[in-house]
Amino acid sequence: MTPEEFRKAGHRLIDWIADYRAGVESRPVMAQTQPGEIKAALPASPPQHPESFDNILADIDRIVLPGITTWQHPRFFGYFPSNGLLASVLGDYLSTGFGVIGLTWQASPALTEVEEITTDWMRQMLGLSAAWSGVINDTASTSSLVALLCARERASNFSLARGGLQAEAHALVVYTSAQSHSSVEKAALLAGFGKDNIRIVPHDRTYAMRSDALAGLISDDVAQGRKPCAVVATTGTTTSTAFDPIEAIARVTASHGIWLHVDAAMAGSAMILPECRHLWQGVEGADSLIVNPHKWLGAVFDCSLFFVRDPEHLVRVMSTTPSYLKGTADGRVKNYRDWGLPLGRRFRALKLWFLIREQGVEQLQARLRRDLDNAKWLEQEIVKTPSWNVLAPVALQTVCVRHEPPNLTGDALDKHTLEWAARLNQSGEAYVTPAMLDGRWIVRVSIGTELTERKHVAQLWQMMQQAASRK
Amino acid sequence: MTPEEFRKAGHRLIDWIADYRAGVESRPVMAQTQPGEIKAALPASPPQHPESFDNILADIDRIVLPGITTWQHPRFFGYFPSNGLLASVLGDYLSTGFGVIGLTWQASPALTEVEEITTDWMRQMLGLSAAWSGVINDTASTSSLVALLCARERASNFSLARGGLQAEAHALVVYTSAQSHSSVEKAALLAGFGKDNIRIVPHDRTYAMRSDALAGLISDDVAQGRKPCAVVATTGTTTSTAFDPIEAIARVTASHGIWLHVDAAMAGSAMILPECRHLWQGVEGADSLIVNPHKWLGAVFDCSLFFVRDPEHLVRVMSTTPSYLKGTADGRVKNYRDWGLPLGRRFRALKLWFLIREQGVEQLQARLRRDLDNAKWLEQEIVKTPSWNVLAPVALQTVCVRHEPPNLTGDALDKHTLEWAARLNQSGEAYVTPAMLDGRWIVRVSIGTELTERKHVAQLWQMMQQAASRK
Numbered sequence: 044m045t046p047e048e049f050r051k052a053g054h055r056l057i058d059w060i061a062d063y064r065a066g067v068e069s070r071p072v073m074a075q076t077q078p079g080e081i082k083a084a085l086p087a088s089p090p091q092h093p094e095s096f097d098n099i100l101a102d103i104d105r106i107v108l109p110g111i112t113t114w115q116h117p118r119f120f121g122y123f124p125s126n127g128l129l130a131s132v133l134g135d136y137l138s139t140g141f142g143v144i145g146l147t148w149q150a151s152p153a154l155t156e157v158e159e160i161t162t163d164w165m166r167q168m169l170g171l172s173a174a175w176s177g178v179i180n181d182t183a184s185t186s187s188l189v190a191l192l193c194a195r196e197r198a199s200n201f202s203l204a205r206g207g208l209q210a211e212a213h214a215l216v217v218y219t220s221a222q223s224h225s226s227v228e229k230a231a232l233l234a235g236f237g238k239d240n241i242r243i244v245p246h247d248r249t250y251a252m253r254s255d256a257l258a259g260l261i262s263d264d265v266a267q268g269r270k271p272c273a274v275v276a277t278t279g280t281t282t283s284t285a286f287d288p289i290e291a292i293a294r295v296t297a298s299h300g301i302w303l304h305v306d307a308a309m310a311g312s313a314m315i316l317p318e319c320r321h322l323w324q325g326v327e328g329a330d331s332l333i334v335n336p337h338k339w340l341g342a343v344f345d346c347s348l349f350f351v352r353d354p355e356h357l358v359r360v361m362s363t364t365p366s367y368l369k370g371t372a373d374g375r376v377k378n379y380r381d382w383g384l385p386l387g388r389r390f391r392a393l394k395l396w397f398l399i400r401e402q403g404v405e406q407l408q409a410r411l412r413r414d415l416d417n418a419k420w421l422e423q424e425i426v427k428t429p430s431w432n433v434l435a436p437v438a439l440q441t442v443c444v445r446h447e448p449p450n451l452t453g454d455a456l457d458k459h460t461l462e463w464a465a466r467l468n469q470s471g472e473a474y475v476t477p478a479m480l481d482g483r484w485i486v487r488v489s490i491g492t493e494l495t496e497r498k499h500v501a502q503l504w505q506m507m508q509q510a511a512s513r514k
Numbered sequence: 515m516t517p518e519e520f521r522k523a524g525h526r527l528i529d530w531i532a533d534y535r536a537g538v539e540s541r542p543v544m545a546q547t548q549p550g551e552i553k554a555a556l557p558a559s560p561p562q563h564p565e566s567f568d569n570i571l572a573d574i575d576r577i578v579l580p581g582i583t584t585w586q587h588p589r590f591f592g593y594f595p596s597n598g599l600l601a602s603v604l605g606d607y608l609s610t611g612f613g614v615i616g617l618t619w620q621a622s623p624a625l626t627e628v629e630e631i632t633t634d635w636m637r638q639m640l641g642l643s644a645a646w647s648g649v650i651n652d653t654a655s656t657s658s659l660v661a662l663l664c665a666r667e668r669a670s671n672f673s674l675a676r677g678g679l680q681a682e683a684h685a686l687v688v689y690t691s692a693q694s695h696s697s698v699e700k701a702a703l704l705a706g707f708g709k710d711n712i713r714i715v716p717h718d719r720t721y722a723m724r725s726d727a728l729a730g731l732i733s734d735d736v737a738q739g740r741k742p743c744a745v746v747a748t749t750g751t752t753t754s755t756a757f758d759p760i761e762a763i764a765r766v767t768a769s770h771g772i773w774l775h776v777d778a779a780m781a782g783s784a785m786i787l788p789e790c791r792h793l794w795q796g797v798e799g800a801d802s803l804i805v806n807p808h809k810w811l812g813a814v815f816d817c818s819l820f821f822v823r824d825p826e827h828l829v830r831v832m833s834t835t836p837s838y839l840k841g842t843a844d845g846r847v848k849n850y851r852d853w854g855l856p857l858g859r860r861f862r863a864l865k866l867w868f869l870i871r872e873q874g875v876e877q878l879q880a881r882l883r884r885d886l887d888n889a890k891w892l893e894q895e896i897v898k899t900p901s902w903n904v905l906a907p908v909a910l911q912t913v914c915v916r917h918e919p920p921n922l923t924g925d926a927l928d929k930h931t932l933e934w935a936a937r938l939n940q941s942g943e944a945y946v947t948p949a950m951l952d953g954r955w956i957v958r959v960s961i962g963t964e965l966t967e968r969k970h971v972a973q974l975w976q977m978m979q980q981a982a983s984r985k
Contacts, residue, residue, distance in 0.1 A: 044599065044600040044601045044604075044872060045600075046532040046533070046535040046536035046600070047532065047536070048600070049528070049531070049532050049535065049600040049603070049604070050528060050529060050532035052601075052604055053528035053531070053532065053604060053607070054525055054528055056528075056604050056607055056608065056611075057520070057521060057524035057525055057527075057528055058521060059608075059611075060520070060524070060607070060608070060611035061517040061518065061520050061521035061524065062517070063611065063612070064517040064520065064611070065517035065518070073620070074620075074622060074623050074624070076623040076624070078619070078623070078843045078846045078847045079627070079846075079847075080623075080627075081623055081624050081627035081628065082627045082630060082631055085627075085628070085631045086631075087631070087634070088635065088638055089635035089636075089638060089639055089870050089875055090870065090871055090874050090875065091874055091875050091876050092874040092876060092877075093871075093872060093873055093874040093877055094871045094872065094874070096601075096604075096872065098871070099868060099871050099872065103608065106624070107624045107628065107864075108624075109624075110622065110623040110624025110625075110627065111612055111614055111622050111624055111625075112614060112620070112621055112622045112623075114612075114613055114614045114615065114621075114622075115613050121621075122615075122617060122621070122838070125613065125614075125615050125858075126613075127610070127611075127613030128515065129515040129516075129517065129519070129520040130515045130523075130567070132520070132610050132611055132613070133515075133520070133523055133524060133527050133567075135610045136524070136527055136531070136607055136610065137527065137530075137531070137574065139598070139603050139606045139607065139610070139814055140527075140530075140531035140534065140535070140598075140603055141534070141582055141585075142585055142586050142596065142597075142598030142603070142814055142815070143582055143583060143585045143596075144585065144593075144596050144815050146593060148549070149544070149545075149583070150583055150585075150592075150593070151545060151581065151582050151583045151585075152545050152547040152549070152551070152552055152581040152583075153545070153547070153552050153577070153578045153579075153580075153581025153582055154581075154582075156550070156551075156552035156553045156556075156581065157552065157556070157578065159553060160553055160556045160557075160558070163558070164559065164560035165560075167559055167560060168560055181652060181856050181858075182856035182857060182858045183857075184855055184856045184857045184858075185855055185856055188855065192704055195706075202706075202708060203703040203704070203706070203708055203709060204703075204708075204709050205708055205709065205710055206685065206708040206710045206711065207679070207703075207706045207707045207708020207709070207710070207711055208678070208679045208680045208706035208708070209679045209680060209682050209685055209686060209706060209707065209708060209711070210685070210708060210710070211680050214677065214680055214681070215680060224836075225834040225835075225836040225839065225857070226834070226857055228834065229832070229834045232674040232675075232678075233663055233674070233831075233832075233855070234706065235666075235673075235674070235678045235679035235680060235705065235706035236678045236680065237673060237674055237675075237676055237677040237678020237679070237680060237681055238674060238675050238676060238678070239676055239677045239678070239681070240677065240678055240680070281836070281838060282837075282838060337858075343610055343613055344613070344615050344858060344860060345856075345858060345860060360704075361700070361704075363696035363697070363699065363700045364696075365695075365696040365752070365949075366753075366948070366949045366950035366955070367593070367752060367753060367947050367948075367949035367950075367958065368696065369948075371936060372549045375549040375550075376549045376550075384655055384656055384659065384704070384855075385652050385653040385655045385656055385816075386653060386654075386655045386696070386697055387596075387652075387653045387655075387808075387815060387816060389815060389816060393578075397570060399560050399561065400561055400564075400565045400569070400570050401515060401564060401565060401567065401570065402564055403561050403562055403563040403564040403565065404560055404561065404562050405562050405563060406563075406564055465842060476838050477837070477838075477840075478836075478837045478838035479837035479838075484837070487838065
């Protein structure tokens, strides 16, 4: 495809996306596809000869589009919002069009320096001190793994340079709560700690980690000759958006020299609102921190910020400098390859930079406040409706809800919950995510796509009531 | 930004990229920017109010563009080619425009099923048997880490479910050659093996791993009570594109039940040419395999294929299924989140699917054959020129070259090599990568960007001779 063919095809694609985005509200939220349906519609072998762009685009309409769940739909209330605001989309288009890779500073200086600027803008927007340095990773799963590797190497005094984790005399232990994201346990297992050395710290009735229980578990481990290594606390848990008490936890970790990693992947965006910052009070006591602008804030996926207070330690754990990656400016520049797992890096900062510039901080703040308001409204509607309950504090934009008809308990109630949620999702009219809380199913309503206004939340609330009353 | 504003701005951006791509040859290859120059030109704090798209685009022209190294330039001979063919760029634009995330099959069935189809197309194109299953990761660094985690867990009988690597009685050992990519050692260190348990297997005069030496090291480790865990062999090393003898290595690993991981990140693309497949003879004996279509083949970065022969094992190591990720189709569909590190996944298959369809297998093959031809031509030119030498076999498209004037040896020769390479790079006319081979600097000429024709290679050869003769 020549640049001139690209110009023509590109204009068509832009129009296609503009039409798609303009029409999201009229599309089903959850894709209505059966397993295997898309695979069966596609050729099982690659084409030997070139195909026209017309052909490819026709297949997008005919085969791919029906298999797309409409994450940008105003009645998407599933998982967490993954806003891909259109200014951010254009920033990513520029990155892809350049076709550059950030192996080293020299491999495209702008890629590194715009990332330094943009992550520092975010630091300021979040109200963090200048002691933090940021880098963009793909996802929080990756950042949590990096954080635990840093913790492991600090606690073991760089065992990787010797016999590795397998030669350590004392078992290193990681602490988190049952409400932390699944990626935390996954990261701890992959980092080699082993399930026996992951402690699940009890939580209180708001689903927040109990710092006294944490202190107790740490004492027990120390008494038995084990070495407390890392605590992963959550600012805004996945199921109910609970807030672990960072300040109290940081006191515990500081007194034992334990690495404190704070997962604020979702709720971190709320910290651009000064009135929300009490929710992570004490965060300056952490060693590492995740905030995902690709969730609520609006940077198109993937754009996960990883902040650390000791970048030298991070670089010491992550760095590799073979001869073919040496640059003439080394020592005077950042080489972000040494801040994470992958060597090759996209110019991801552009999508965040475009977003912040096109929106301005005030407009981002206004949208988040709108969503907080909508969540409060929904909570109040639910609370005043018989047989409906809110199961967890609504601190931000997630509402955990259950329809509890009289005489329906235990497994029968679970069955009812899953059934009405599935009915709602299968209708294509709205999308919610069932999840377990205290061993029983509830339904999460996660408010916050760009297009979600009060009327969409009101529509959802009607639909929920209808889905729950139908059989 | 509304969809209508996006339509307008998007057309401008497409034109901008089309113009950029049409004009790459007239741009400097290496960015001419000084460290810190771009940072200094950007505001240190985020804007409170929205900015116009005009403003943003003006900054791209004024500040960002001068800091971009032109990877798509026909005289880019650095690192490895990272071709981002324009059809692939459009595939990625579609992915970004959708703004969907592949957390689960249900979260967008097309994202999973097009990935299944496309990775299987690639399997067929590479001449691999149906025993392989593929998934798309960001980079080879990530895939090598995943491979070594799989190896670790197989050798330790799933230590992660118990005391982890730290509770293992016998040290697990990883084997690779000094010519393997830096990401291999990094992955082994991060996976917890420790530097003491990484064996550097000697290589022969072609820079290929010696399988007899490998067998010897393994015997020594077994004799001393250690447990050989994984061998990482390379199909096309970074410095000189050497080929480890996969068949002989696979015989060794098979006899000891050791995990064999083959890194064919760069040279794997050549396997779409049947005449090249002898270079990885025996690859069916491996357990895992990396091929990066985002290098020579032309899928825009990031698109790294990871193939495994036992996906059930991979999933057992990587899977997490919290309640909020359960789907109604589970058990009947693939959930690729359980095939790698990140939970959230972009719709990456589109950029590869667009590439293969727009090019057709034959056109991809023709371009790669052109590049092989150009490399052979350059090799012959160098060999017949006094004081110039080719330092390693030219098996594919990388030529390792040195200008060796009479009476210049040792450190003085190194200095000369680095100086002329820097002169050439700083001229902006062409870009090459110095690297070390046998402890001395050489210059790698890596041929294979989409636009590189014979005349560009001839121009480079002239420029190299000029750069080396100037003082």
